[in-house]
Structure formats: structure tokens, C-alpha cells
Amino acid sequence: MMDVFAQAFINVIQPASLGLMFLGVGVGIIFGSIPGLSAAMAIALFLPMTFSMGPEAGMTLLVSLYIGAISGGLISAILLNIPGTPSSISTCFDGAPMAARGEAAKALGLGIVFSFLGGLLSFIALIFIAPPLAQLTLKFSPIEYFAVSIFALTMIAALSSGSMIKGLLSGMLGLMFSTVGLAPIDGSARFTLSIDSLSSGFDLLAVLIGLFAVTEVLQGVERTLSDGNAKVIALQKIRGFGFSMAEFLAQKWNLLRSSLIGIFIGILPGIGGSTSGILAYIAAKKQSKHPEKFGTGIPDGIVASETANNATIGGALVPLLALGIPGDGVTAMMLGGFMIHGLTPGPLLFKTNADFVYGIFAACLVANVIMLMLEFFGLRIYVKLLKIPKYLLMPVIIVLCTVGAFSVNSQVFNVWCILLFGVIGYLMVKGGLPIAPAILGFILGPLVETNLRRGLMLTEGNFLGFLERPIALTFLVVAVLALVVPLFSAYTQHRRSTALKPA
Numbered sequence: 001m002m003d004v005f006a007q008a009f010i011n012v013i014q015p016a017s018l019g020l021m022f023l024g025v026g027v028g029i030i031f032g033s034i035p036g037l038s039a040a041m042a043i044a045l046f047l048p049m050t051f052s053m054g055p056e057a058g059m060t061l062l063v064s065l066y067i068g069a070i071s072g073g074l075i076s077a078i079l080l081n082i083p084g085t086p087s088s089i090s091t092c093f094d095g096a097p098m099a100a101r102g103e104a105a106k107a108l109g110l111g112i113v114f115s116f117l118g119g120l121l122s123f124i125a126l127i128f129i130a131p132p133l134a135q136l137t138l139k140f141s142p143i144e145y146f147a148v149s150i151f152a153l154t155m156i157a158a159l160s161s162g163s164m165i166k167g168l169l170s171g172m173l174g175l176m177f178s179t180v181g182l183a184p185i186d187g188s189a190r191f192t193l194s195i196d197s198l199s200s201g202f203d204l205l206a207v208l209i210g211l212f213a214v215t216e217v218l219q220g221v222e223r224t225l226s227d228g229n230a231k232v233i234a235l236q237k238i239r240g241f242g243f244s245m246a247e248f249l250a251q252k253w254n255l256l257r258s259s260l261i262g263i264f265i266g267i268l269p270g271i272g273g274s275t276s277g278i279l280a281y282i283a284a285k286k287q288s289k290h291p292e293k294f295g296t297g298i299p300d301g302i303v304a305s306e307t308a309n310n311a312t313i314g315g316a317l318v319p320l321l322a323l324g325i326p327g328d329g330v331t332a333m334m335l336g337g338f339m340i341h342g343l344t345p346g347p348l349l350f351k352t353n354a355d356f357v358y359g360i361f362a363a364c365l366v367a368n369v370i371m372l373m374l375e376f377f378g379l380r381i382y383v384k385l386l387k388i389p390k391y392l393l394m395p396v397i398i399v400l401c402t403v404g405a406f407s408v409n410s411q412v413f414n415v416w417c418i419l420l421f422g423v424i425g426y427l428m429v430k431g432g433l434p435i436a437p438a439i440l441g442f443i444l445g446p447l448v449e450t451n452l453r454r455g456l457m458l459t460e461g462n463f464l465g466f467l468e469r470p471i472a473l474t475f476l477v478v479a480v481l482a483l484v485v486p487l488f489s490a491y492t493q494h495r496r497s498t499a500l501k502p503a
Contacts (some may be wrong), residue, residue, distance in 0.1 A: 008358040012366050021064040025370045028068020033076050033084045035213045035401050039069030043333045055341035056359050062337050064367040071371050074111035075382055082213040086274035087309035090281040094301030104383045109241030110299050111306045116372040118307035121259040122314025123364045142454035143466050147475035149447040154482040170433045174441025184450040197413035206405050206417035211435050213401045214422025217394045251303045254284050262308035266315020280308030321345050
């Protein structure tokens with residue numbers, strides 16, 4: 001195995017391959033950093049270019065685009081409080097507050113380094129444990145996926161900073177919007193108001209751009225009208241990646257935990273990096289000695305989010321290579337890239353085309369290093385975005401968001417959607433409702449509903465059959481505990497504080 005991998009690594013570091021990887025990672029970073037564009041869009045645009053390439057060169061380019069785009073999302077998430085890709089949603093929570101107090105370089109440096117390390121750990125897992133991990137996921141039926149989705153949905157409580165009621169209301173709002181369109185399984189239309197464009201529901205990118213980007217622009221306009229010229233953020237001097245070795249070592253357990261979450265979520269088809277980033281963020285908050293600092297600009301939040309969403313890349317490639325099952329929308333298009341070149345991913349691919357498989361492994365590792373280099377050298381350029389006056393920057397953001405929303409499926413309807421959700425997001429902020437639970441509800445709503453209905457079909461309508469599956473039962477029990485334990489703890493604390501009050 002080592003001989004094959006060594007030869008594949010030598011082939012990857014040839015000038016032609018390195019040129020393709022620099023191109024792919026650089027373009028990917030641009031696509032990831034612009035709100036509305038995405039890794040899937042980058043690969044879709046470049047897939048025709050691979051027709052005339054050999055299989056190794058074509059997949060090297062696609063892998064590089066994937067790695068660059070997922071990491072690039074942190075740039076706009078931190079600097080503009082707008083996630084460049086869905087995977088960077090939770091990076092906004094602490095990245096933007098750090099940038100607002102002049103620590104943009106430190107926030108970017110943390111995101112870049114831990115994106116690299118999360119990707120590195122996931123690629124190591126991909127190389128050594130892809131086949132056995134992929135075999136484990138074969139045991140996951142819709143029942144297990146339903147249980148995992150329910151468990152993830154209970155994390156709305158952890159995202160509800162301040163009022164639990166407001167957090168739950170926000171989550172329910174996201175769930176409500178996720179039900180618009182054709183129902184899963186039977187395809188009946190729901191809440192479409194006889195509008196044909198609503199038959200496929202609201203697109204995630206349109207919702208994301210509206211709730212984050214347009215809402216941020218509306219808030220920026222409000223601040224400008226009330227305060228006049230906004231104050232200029234004083235930027236700290238940049239040294240290296242902007243943080244110390246002590247700060248790096250303090251994140252070692254956060255790095256390991258978030259990487260494992262990202263790899264596991266990546267292996268599960270259809271869940272994706274946006275969910276893994278949020279779950280890793282919540283896990284970091286629960287394990288922190290200072291959970292109240294999350295959301296105010298704490299490095300732990302950036303580390304958890306960026307480690308997990310980049311670790312998802314290697315995880316998503318596990319079922320693609322070992323079983324021929326795409327882990328997310330991006331790997332689904334990469335599966336098309338395999339088929340273009342007459343290759344069928346799966347167990348036989350490791351036997352018949354081992355050199356090609358290990359070539360992909362080597363390309364992942366080298367492209368990850370290139371991503372670190374390009375983003376490091378661009379660090380001092382990125383922070384200069386904060387010096388651009390808001391009255392110049394905000395119109396550009398709106399134009400880019402509009403183009404990104406339209407390019408999803410070339411429909412003007414998505415442009416109206418971002419405006420609608422921008423207004424909804426603005427009203428939520430004014431009403432004190434957090435946006436993060438709404439996003440989590442919107443993402444997980446279809447997963448919960450689809451797998452519930454498929455699971456009930458398997459058990460012939462008997463919900464008790466869900467409890468007969470050990471993996472599903474474990475996740476459901478943990479989900480119940482995740483809701484009951486905080487409520488019981490709050491009740492006990494309230495009783496104690498009441499008892500201590502003088503009569």
C-alpha cells in the first residue's frame with residue numbers, strides 16, 4: 001500500500017498537477033468566499049473542463065475546488081457576518097464579533113489553520129479507515145437517520161442563548177418554512193399558494209443569503225442612519241496567523257472532538273457540512289467552562305465550526321469511494337466525474353484502480369496544504385475589506401447575493417426569496433429571536449420528515465419499531481436527555497434560589 005501511495009504522491013507533485021491544484025484551490029476559495037456561490041456550483045462549472053483530461057487530472061481539479069470552496073466560506077463569515085457557504089454558518093457566531101473588535105486577523109488565522117487541520121485529520125481517516133467506516137454506514141436505515149436528525153434537532157435548545165422560548169420559536173419557524181413545496185414520498189403540494197415556483201420549496205442558499213446577508217445589510221443601513229458615519233475598526237498588527245502557540249494548544253481537545261464530529265457527519269449521506277459545523281459548535285459550547293462567552297467572539301467557536309466543516313470533506317469521500325454512494329451534493333457531482341471517465345466507485349475500485357484511488361488521497365493532502373498557503377498569503381489582503389466604507393461595500397454585497405441567488409437555478413423567484421427572508425430575518429432580530437435555530441430547523445426539517453415516513457413504511461406504521469433498532473434507540477434516548485436534563489437542572493436551580501430567599 002505504501003509503495004502505491006508513494007508513487008501516487010510523486011505523480012501529484014508534478015508541475016502539471018500542482019498547477020491544476022493551485023487553480024482549483026484558488027478558484028474554490030473565491031467561490032466559497034462570495035455569498036450565494038458554493039462548492040457545488042464551482043464543481044458544476046468546471047466539470048465540463050475535465051472531459052478532455054485524464055481521470056487523475058480531472059479528479060485532482062475537482063477535489064481541489066471542493067477543498068478551496070469549503071474553506072473559503074470563512075472569509076465572508078468572519079469579515080462580513082455573511083456565510084460564504086452553508087458550511088460556514090456557525091463561523092459567523094464568533095468570527096464576526098471578533099472582527100468587530102479589531103481581531104479579524106486572529107479570527108481568520110484560527111479559521112484557516114484549523115480548517116487545514118480538520119481536513120488533514122479527515123483525509124488520514126479516509127486513507128486508513130474508509131472501507132470499515134463505510135461498511136458501518138450500510139447498517140443505517142431511514143430509522144437510524146431519523147434518530148440522528150431528531151438528536152440534531154434537539155440542539156436548537158443549546159443554540160437558544162437567552163430565552164429558551166424564543167429559541168424554540170425560531171426553530172419552529174425554520175421547520176415551518178421547510179415544509180413548503182412537494183411532500184416527500186407522495187409528492188403532494190403543501191403551502192404553495194398555487195405558485196408553481198414554490199413546488200420545489202425554498203432553496204437553502206436563498207434562505208441563507210436572505211437571513212444572513214440581506215438582514216446584515218438592513219441592519220447596517222439602520223446603524224448608518226442612526227449613528228451617521230460608522231466608526232472605523234482598528235485592526236491589530238498581524239504576526240504569523242495572528243494567534244499564539246498557547247492559544248493553539250488550548251484548542252487541542254476542541255480540534256479532536258470537532259474533527260470526529262465532522263468525519264462522522266460527512267460519512268452519513270445527505271446531512272452535510274452545515275449540520276456538522278453547528279453540532280461541533282454546540283458540543284464545544286457544552287464542554288466549555290465559559291459557555292456564556294460563545295457568541296461574543298471566542299476562538300473556540302471558530303475552531304469548532306471550521307474544523308468540523310472541513311473534516312466533513314474527508315468523511316463525505318468515504319462512502320463515495322468505498323461504496324459509490326455520494327455523501328452530499330458536491331460528491332454527487334464528483335460521482336458524475338468518475339462516470340465520465342468510465343470509473344465506478346466502490347469496493348472493486350480499490351482493487352482494479354488502486355493507483356487512481358491513492359492518487360485522490362495524495363491530491364487531497366497536497367491541495368489541503370495549498371489551501372493553507374494561499375489563505376495565509378491572502379490574510380493581509382482579506383482584512384483590508386474592513387476598511388472599505390459600508391456605503392460602498394453593502395451595495396456590492398447585495399449585487400453579489402442577487403447574482404448568487406439567481407444562479408442557483410436561473411430563476412428570478414430566488415431573488416424575491418432572499419428579499420423575503422431578509423425582511424423576516426430583520427424582524428426576527430428586532431424581536432429578539434435568534435437566527436441560528438431557524439437555520440438548523442430549516443436544514444433538518446426535510447431530513448426528519450423524509451426519514452420518518454420511510455421508517456414508518458419499513459415498520460408498517462408501527463413507531464415502536466424505531467425503538468427496536470439499537471443505534472436508533474441510543475440516539476433517541478440521548479435526544480430526550482438533551483432536552484430533559486437542562487430543564488430539570490433549571491427547575492432544580494429555581495427551587496434552590498426560591499428556598500434561599502428570606503420569607
